[in-house]
Amino acid sequence: MENKQTEKTETQSAKTKKKPFKQTRELVRLALNNGWTQTEIAKTCRTQQSVVSAWSKGEKLGTEQQLKPLLDLFGYKLRRNTFKLYWRKNKETSETEFIKVEGKIIFSLIIGQQDYKKFTPKYKFIIHYQGNEQFYMILKKKIYDDYDKSLEAATWQTILNQSIGISELLRFFDKLRSKDIENNIDEFWLYFCHKFPEYTQSLPFLIRQALLNHGFPVNNIIEYPASW
Structure with a gap:
């Protein structure tokens, strides 16, 4: 029973990581405003500069898994209830x-x-x-x-x-x-x-x-x- 519950939790966590992150644009802008280049963001998130460009324009959404390096650095600013x-x-x-x-x-x-x-x-x-x-x-x-x-x-x-x-x-x-x-x-x-x-x-x-x-x-x- 415990193993099944663990598997269920892990499956839910995996789905969350692959779910489109709605605040992708805001997160990328935080990095850009902090002095990062699109190329640096692409390298950190293991993707292409063209993808980061689409993120910054709001044309595409990244996943939580893709954006984790940025979330670790700038996520607290998104969570702040101003x-x-x-x-x-x-x-x-x-x-x-x-x-x-x-x-x-x-x-x-x-x-x-x-x-x-x-x-x-x-x-x-x-x-x-x-x-x-x-x-x-x-x-x-x-x-x-x-x-x-x-x-x-x-x-x-x-x-x-x-x-x-x-x-x-x-x-x-x-x-x-x-x-x-x-x-x-x-x-x-x-x-x-x-x-x-x-x-x-x-x-x-x-x-x-x-x-x-x-x-x-x-x-x-x-x-x-x-x-x-």
Whole structure:
């Protein structure tokens, strides 16, 4: 009986190792962002560079057995349950609501004004990556009241929260930079563009830079690859 149970466990373990690993792309990106080349990954995982290229693009999935060397090194980063808690006012009831957003933060930028050598924060953009080419965008507004400095995190009220794809994300920030903003965006964003023109001009670049730094493909980028 014990032998049969052992055989059953071993069979299940073998099937698990051969099962496609759903987070292949994220795992390979972790290695690439850590300085590995596709050739090095291929050698470590005993496969071809063309296979690693397909993994990094999300065209193919590797198995747990193939990816074990990478899982041993970077798996803990995939298992880490990252999230942030935000709060907002319900537009209809004015009641406070709390929002838990999971996913790694790939972009964070405080927007403010510089007066008399003092920087005053006004807004903060935060973007989480949630897998499957989906991002979650947050815009927070700084609330200025008398408060204990230890409560700093609670003084940022969420005024925009939206799940968004990579193409929509880029279009959104390109739209803010557009000279035809009056015909394309609502009253708040019109105010935002006129109040913070230096940010609206810089955000399309900063977003693309953040995406590329985290291994995401961005269209219409002129590339000059190194020869190594």
